[in-house]
Amino acid sequence: MTRRILGDRLDGLIRAIPGGSALAQAVLRLIDPERRALHALRERRDLHLFQPFPETFEDRYPELFDALVLRLARLEAPRILSFGCSRGMEVRALRQRLPLAEITGIDVNAWALDRARQADPDPRSRYILADAPDPSERYDAVLAMAVFRHGQIELERPEDCAAILPFADVAAGIARLDAVLRPGGWLAIYNAHFRFADMPVAGHYRAEPFRMTDHAPQTLLYGPDNRRIDGTEYDAVLFRKAPG
Numbered sequence: 001m002t003r004r005i006l007g008d009r010l011d012g013l014i015r016a017i018p019g020g021s022a023l024a025q026a027v028l029r030l031i032d033p034e035r036r037a038l039h040a041l042r043e044r045r046d047l048h049l050f051q052p053f054p055e056t057f058e059d060r061y062p063e064l065f066d067a068l069v070l071r072l073a074r075l076e077a078p079r080i081l082s083f084g085c086s087r088g089m090e091v092r093a094l095r096q097r098l099p100l101a102e103i104t105g106i107d108v109n110a111w112a113l114d115r116a117r118q119a120d121p122d123p124r125s126r127y128i129l130a131d132a133p134d135p136s137e138r139y140d141a142v143l144a145m146a147v148f149r150h151g152q153i154e155l156e157r158p159e160d161c162a163a164i165l166p167f168a169d170v171a172a173g174i175a176r177l178d179a180v181l182r183p184g185g186w187l188a189i190y191n192a193h194f195r196f197a198d199m200p201v202a203g204h205y206r207a208e209p210f211r212m213t214d215h216a217p218q219t220l221l222y223g224p225d226n227r228r229i230d231g232t233e234y235d236a237v238l239f240r241k242a243p244g
């Protein structure tokens with residue numbers, strides 16, 4: 001039985017005890033290093049933390065990865081940043097398509113990064129524990145997939161997202177990614193609660209007509225005033241920075 005299944009069963013049992021919820025959480029953290037790492041992360045106040053949950057999947061966005069590869073084809077060894085790489089699935093999916101690429105995965109979750117390193121011995125891959133890219137680096141493509149969102153927003157769908165994940169924090173995070181992307185480089189953002197078109201840096205980018213048919217457009221959206229925008233969807237995912 002995996003730790004996760006054992007944990008879920010224990011959770012159910014302990015929660016049945018009056019006042020058992022906090023105890024259940026503490027016990028689960030003791031036996032499950034993933035929950036422990038997530039808890040430690042959410043306790044920290046010194047990080048620019050966006051989506052704290054590290055859920056990810058193998059080859060999660062195949063159409064987008066293929067579209068990116070086409071656009072990077074003229075470069076022999078493109079430099080790619082997977083921001084919020086979690087357990088490294090995105091890095092490995094890109095590696096399969098671009099064997100010579102220099103790919104950097106950045107994440108704030110030490111447990112997830114350890115898993116990523118263990119699964120990827122390629123010397124052209126590197127994994128960095130950080131909440132932002134080193135501003136002196138330059139990349140040909142940057143991906144931030146399922147990062148500028150929050151599980152609590154998904155669950156509660158508040159009218160105002162400021163208390164959980166304010167627009168200004170996301171805009172600052174995207175500005176840090178913009179700073180490390182070369183002129184003419186590619187930025188991929190999806191599974192977000194915010195439209196790239198609303199970001200202050202968007203004026204330097206052109207949205208590609210490319211659309212994913214293997215993923216739905218984003219619908220739980222918030223504007224620069226942090227208010228929920230109902231009845232709209234956003235399907236732009238790939239943006240080209242103006243050449244220098």
Ligand SMILES: C[S@@+](CC[C@H](N)C(=O)[O-])C[C@H]1O[C@@H](n2cnc3c(N)ncnc32)[C@H](O)[C@@H]1O
Nearest residue numbers: 048049050054056084086107108109131145146
């Ligand atoms: C839902 S996972 C997305 C994983 C992968 N990009 C994907 O789409 O499958 C979100 C990840 O973003 C990471 N994250 C959140 N804020 C971050 C930050 N400021 N810097 C780096 N990683 C961050 C979390 O630790 C988590 O692993």
